[in-house]
Amino acid sequence: MHTLCTxxxxxxxxxxxxxxxxAGLPIQRWxxxxxxxxxxxxxxxxxxxxIQIDFDAGSRRDPAAQVGLASAVAAMMSKGxxxxxxxxxxxxxxxxxxxxxxGAMLGASAGGDRFSVTLRTxxxxxxxxxxxxxxxxxxxxPAFSPExxxxxxxxxxxxIKEANTRPGTVAQRTYGRAVYGPxxxxxxxxxxxxxxxxxxxxxxxxxxxxxxxxxxxxxxxxLNRAQAQAAVEQLLSLLPxxxxxxxxxxxxxxxxxxxxAQQRVxxxxxxxxxxxxxxxxxxxxxxxxxxxxxxxxLGGGGFVSRLTEQVREKRGLxxxxxxxxxxxxxxxxxxxxLQTRPDQAAQAVDVATxxxxxxxxEGPTERxxxxxxxxxxxxxALRLDSNRKLLEQLANIGWNRLPLNYxxxxxxxxxxxxxxxxxxxxxxxxxxxxxxxxxxxxxP
Amino acid sequence: MKRLLLAGLTACAMGWGLMxxxxxxxxxxxxxxxxxxxxxxxxxxxxxxxRRAPTAVHMLWVRVGSMDEVDGHSxxxxxxxxxxxxxxxxxxxxxxxxxxxxxxxxxxxxxSRDYTGYFQMIPANRLADVMRxxxxxxxxxxxxxxxxxxxxxxxxxxxxxxxxxTPRALLMEQLSAVQFxxxxxxxxxxxxxxxxxxxxxxDAREFYRRWYTPKNAVVVVVGDVEPQxxxxxxxxxxxxxxxxxxxxxxPNAEPPQLGLRRLxxxxxxxxxxxxxxxxxxxxxxxxxxxxxxxxxxxTVLSAVLDGYGGARLDRHLTQGADRLADGAGAxxxxxxxxxxxxxxxxxxxxxxxxxxxxxxxxxxxxxIAREGVSEDELRRVKAQWVAQAVYKRDSLFNQAREIGTxxxxxxxxxxxxxxxxxxRAVTADQVQSVAQRYFGQDTLTVGTLLPQPRDPAAVRxxxxxxxx
Numbered sequence: 001m002h003t004l005c006t007x008x009x010x011x012x013x014x015x016x017x018x019x020x021x022x023a024g025l026p027i028q029r030w031x032x033x034x035x036x037x038x039x040x041x042x043x044x045x046x047x048x049x050x051i052q053i054d055f056d057a058g059s060r061r062d063p064a065a066q067v068g069l070a071s072a073v074a075a076m077m078s079k080g081x082x083x084x085x086x087x088x089x090x091x092x093x094x095x096x097x098x099x100x101x102x103g104a105m106l107g108a109s110a111g112g113d114r115f116s117v118t119l120r121t122x123x124x125x126x127x128x129x130x131x132x133x134x135x136x137x138x139x140x141x142p143a144f145s146p147e148x149x150x151x152x153x154x155x156x157x158x159x160i161k162e163a164n165t166r167p168g169t170v171a172q173r174t175y176g177r178a179v180y181g182p183x184x185x186x187x188x189x190x191x192x193x194x195x196x197x198x199x200x201x202x203x204x205x206x207x208x209x210x211x212x213x214x215x216x217x218x219x220x221x222x223l224n225r226a227q228a229q230a231a232v233e234q235l236l237s238l239l240p241x242x243x244x245x246x247x248x249x250x251x252x253x254x255x256x257x258x259x260x261a262q263q264r265v266x267x268x269x270x271x272x273x274x275x276x277x278x279x280x281x282x283x284x285x286x287x288x289x290x291x292x293x294x295x296x297x298l299g300g301g302g303f304v305s306r307l308t309e310q311v312r313e314k315r316g317l318x319x320x321x322x323x324x325x326x327x328x329x330x331x332x333x334x335x336x337x338l339q340t341r342p343d344q345a346a347q348a349v350d351v352a353t354x355x356x357x358x359x360x361x362e363g364p365t366e367r368x369x370x371x372x373x374x375x376x377x378x379x380x381a382l383r384l385d386s387n388r389k390l391l392e393q394l395a396n397i398g399w400n401r402l403p404l405n406y407x408x409x410x411x412x413x414x415x416x417x418x419x420x421x422x423x424x425x426x427x428x429x430x431x432x433x434x435x436x437x438x439x440x441x442x443x444p
Numbered sequence: 445m446k447r448l449l450l451a452g453l454t455a456c457a458m459g460w461g462l463m464x465x466x467x468x469x470x471x472x473x474x475x476x477x478x479x480x481x482x483x484x485x486x487x488x489x490x491x492x493x494x495r496r497a498p499t500a501v502h503m504l505w506v507r508v509g510s511m512d513e514v515d516g517h518s519x520x521x522x523x524x525x526x527x528x529x530x531x532x533x534x535x536x537x538x539x540x541x542x543x544x545x546x547x548x549x550x551x552x553x554x555x556s557r558d559y560t561g562y563f564q565m566i567p568a569n570r571l572a573d574v575m576r577x578x579x580x581x582x583x584x585x586x587x588x589x590x591x592x593x594x595x596x597x598x599x600x601x602x603x604x605x606x607x608x609x610t611p612r613a614l615l616m617e618q619l620s621a622v623q624f625x626x627x628x629x630x631x632x633x634x635x636x637x638x639x640x641x642x643x644x645x646x647d648a649r650e651f652y653r654r655w656y657t658p659k660n661a662v663v664v665v666v667g668d669v670e671p672q673x674x675x676x677x678x679x680x681x682x683x684x685x686x687x688x689x690x691x692x693x694x695p696n697a698e699p700p701q702l703g704l705r706r707l708x709x710x711x712x713x714x715x716x717x718x719x720x721x722x723x724x725x726x727x728x729x730x731x732x733x734x735x736x737x738x739x740x741x742x743t744v745l746s747a748v749l750d751g752y753g754g755a756r757l758d759r760h761l762t763q764g765a766d767r768l769a770d771g772a773g774a775x776x777x778x779x780x781x782x783x784x785x786x787x788x789x790x791x792x793x794x795x796x797x798x799x800x801x802x803x804x805x806x807x808x809x810x811x812i813a814r815e816g817v818s819e820d821e822l823r824r825v826k827a828q829w830v831a832q833a834v835y836k837r838d839s840l841f842n843q844a845r846e847i848g849t850x851x852x853x854x855x856x857x858x859x860x861x862x863x864x865x866x867x868r869a870v871t872a873d874q875v876q877s878v879a880q881r882y883f884g885q886d887t888l889t890v891g892t893l894l895p896q897p898r899d900p901a902a903v904r905x906x907x908x909x910x911x912x
Contacts, residue, residue, distance in 0.1 A: 045496050048834050078753065092763070096753025100824045103831025122831055151763060155770045158794060162714040165898055167609060268712070268898055270608035271601065302550065303529065303541035313538060316597030319605055339605050371546060378548020381567050385497035386838045 027404050028225055032232050035213040039394045040228045041220045043387050047123050049221025050391045054399050057115035057209035060184040060251050066197050068189025070110035073202050077108045080143035104131040112185050113329045123222045132234040140238035146199045157191050171273035171440040174263055178436040179333045183254045212241040218394035220387045254279045254331040257434045265440040272345035272441035280334035283327040283400050287425035289413045291325055294422035296372045297364045299323025310355055317348045342442025357432045363423030377411045476858045479671040485687040486659030489678045490847050491671040500568040500667025501840045504578050505561045505848040508655040511628040511782050519635015522555040523599055524648045530591045532584035540577055557629055558781040559852040568668040575681035583685045592645040603634045611711035611893055619719055619891035622707045627698040629782045657688040662851040666844040698783050705889040712898030718798045719789045719891045724882045726784030729855055740866055741874040742776045742786055747825035748817050749774035756808055768796050768804050779853050798892045809883045816876040826868050833864055
């Protein structure tokens with residue numbers, strides 16, 4: 001897709017958009033062999049490409065007794081590949097060397113919803129071919145060596161024990177359990193859940209979830225559509241592709257809280273870590289935009305949010321204070337967080353709680369709404385000004401099945417939000433009288 | 445725990461078809477598309493067009509950091525950075541951030557040992573506006589004592605978060621204090637708590653008056669901009685700031701270390717942590733001095749040890765059932781205003797001692813000193829740098845940060861372009877030679893974090909749910 005511009009197409013589009021009627025961001029979407037969905041933005045300015053493959057294999061798919069399984073599979077994908085016809089097995093060191101020789105990088109990680117594999121490589125033909133070939137093997141044929149897994153598991157457990165000595169980690173874990181109850185979003189890997197994972201479990205999880213028909217592929221870089229198609233074919237060529245995938249079991253929704261709860265974990269630390277919140281919204285919630293704008297005003301907008309103004313600027317109580325929603329396939333949490341000297345924790349909780357109550361009751365002022373829109377709309381281009389950021393946007397569109405013109409209408413959606421929309425959304429979603437408050441640190 | 449070890453070094457942009465060639469009047473431009481000029485008051489302006497999207501990053505760097513503080517005043521450079529958000533006669537406290545937000549911008553600031561920096565990421569057509577705001581606070585920053593009293597508490601919370609509740613950061617802080625005697629690098633950037641307690645509003649004001657002078661600062665703009673137009677905007681915004689001499693700096697040269705230094709830090713943790721830090725040369729520029737040549741070789745050495753998955757430290761220390769470490773790293777401070785160090789660090793695996801890990805880390809360097817490195821290893825680390833040089837051009841912010849850092853260190857602004865060629869020229873013999881010469885006992889400081897239970901009585905109590 002050649003245009004008049006030789007720079008990044010998104011840049012062209014933005015320049016056009018500011019002077020004329022909306023031209024579409026040139027996103028191409030098609031379905032490749034065996035139902036893998038591909039989204040592409042051609043970005044020829046730099047001789048590189050970023051590719052992300054997402055699978056429905058995040059930690060919400062961990063069995064209850066094996067929390068950490070998805071993450072373990074992700075970690076083990078770089079620890080060796082099996083032998084195949086014409087290609088000997090490679091251990092983790094051989095893989096590390098091969099990637100370094102190419103100057104390319106392959107990563108795998110498991111979030112709550114998504115299992116993501118990312119590749120960044122130069123697009124010189126020999127480098128690109130080498131990277132795709134190696135990535136295809138790692139994607140499809142990880143060795144899952146028992147000896148390596150035992151050592152990795154021990155390292156994993158040791159790092160969890162270390163992290164559990166920190167007030168911040170303990171606060172996160174306590175808060176997750178309190179907000180999500182038994183839902184997988186609130187589960188975190190621990191020693192017993194990792195000890196329960198054997199190599200056969202890694203293999204089974206991998207086989208079941210990493211299939212071509214489940215893959216959503218996002219590409220940003222110096223590849224045209226034909227090249228992108230060829231790259232994806234090669235990347236996925238070794239994965240099982242027996243037509244349509246069987247549906248995975250439904251994961252239950254997050255349950256609403258029925259009563260407020262406060263949990264204090266005493267700990268001799270320099271600061272108390274405070275987390276306040278409850279289940280929030282799913283990504284498909286119709287109030288996504290009012291929630292986005294509202295949270296910017298409440299605690300998302302850097303130095304200019306209400307929380308920063310009241311907790312940090314006016315009272316000097318915390319270096320960092322924020323609020324955020326985590327919309328996912330399920331209702332991810334709404335969270336207010338801060339850290340403060342333990343003897344100030346009660347005061348900080350009061351200030352944040354009062355502020356939150358009032359915001360839910362009254363919503364923002366017209367002036368705050370305008371300031372939020374100025375920032376979000378004015379700064380829209382900053383969400384698209386690198387390949388990395390474009391990839392994130394593409395993967396978001398692909399994963400959440402958003403319309404292809406999602407980015408074209410984004411600023412309009414923001415512009416349309418009213419004070420009443422925000423008030424209604426926050427009143428429907430948030431119940432300040434039934435939130436979880438976790439305070440970790442300070443004397444018992 | 446693997447560090448971003450190529451930091452400052454991987455940072456090497458290649459001249460891969462850059463867009464801008466025209467030099468602004470009275471300024472110099474290089475093949476790398478970097479345009480440098482100086483305003484009449486001594487302020488340096490650097491512009492690098494990158495027109496992939498209609499955005500820009502604007503940074504102002506001052507060549508003053510914690511290394512320019514004196515005893516009793518540690519942390520003042522960083523506190524002042526916070527205070528620069530607290531207003532001017534024409535822009536009241538908080539208004540700076542509100543205005544940048546209204547432009548759609550994102551902003552923050554940072555302080556290190558060597559510098560203080562302020563930045564805004566903005567739609568490119570708002571450049572004039574942020575320049576006006578930044579120039580205003582550079583010369584007119586004023587605030588009542590009460591603003592200081594609140595903000596100093598915020599900074600103490602920052603110290604509690606970053607250092608006091610982070611055992612490995614505590615070890616690093618104490619290690620610097622032991623490793624350096626005369627060099628101001630011995631003081632923490634955030635400051636000692638008692639210095640923060642004792643700091644007065646006038647301490648910050650005095651530091652501002654002393655160091656915030658145009659000759660001591662550089663403005664860096666990267667993005668969808670035209671160099672001559674930026675020069676005109678800069679003249680207008682910054683040109684009227686009066687010139688003032690930069691105060692004389694004392695060398696504070698670190699005397700030679702004459703023997704091994706050891707320290708222990710006891711802090712709440714589960715795992716021990718070991719840090720070995722040698723005083724080594726840093727890069728001085730393209731003068732082909734022995735020091736600079738060695739600095740290049742030391743950086744290659746760090747990459748051979750820990751530059752990729754399967755590099756020597758990983759392969760020999762962190763794998764298998766009988767591994768010595770759960771993590772191990774190597775890092776060379778390539779360049780800076782103060783002394784450079786080479787660090788080996790690691791987390792002993794369960795049942796292994798810090799002493800055993802210390803010996804094993806040393807043995808890895810000793811082996812290179814004896815046997816050298818392979819051509820494969822050299823080729824590998826160099827291939828990574830070449831690729832990184834392309835990847836990092838995906839970020840406007842990183843490009844601007846790199847330019848700012850080079851200016852602060854007095855290095856040529858196109859250092860990144862030239863560095864990659866120098867690195868590629870480093871030979872296996874040079875790497876072996878630095879491994880032989882710089883890793884003796886006498887220039888080494890070893891710090892060990894000894895894990896302690898955190899107030900066992902309190903920790904073991906189960907979480908007590910309290911309904912309200």
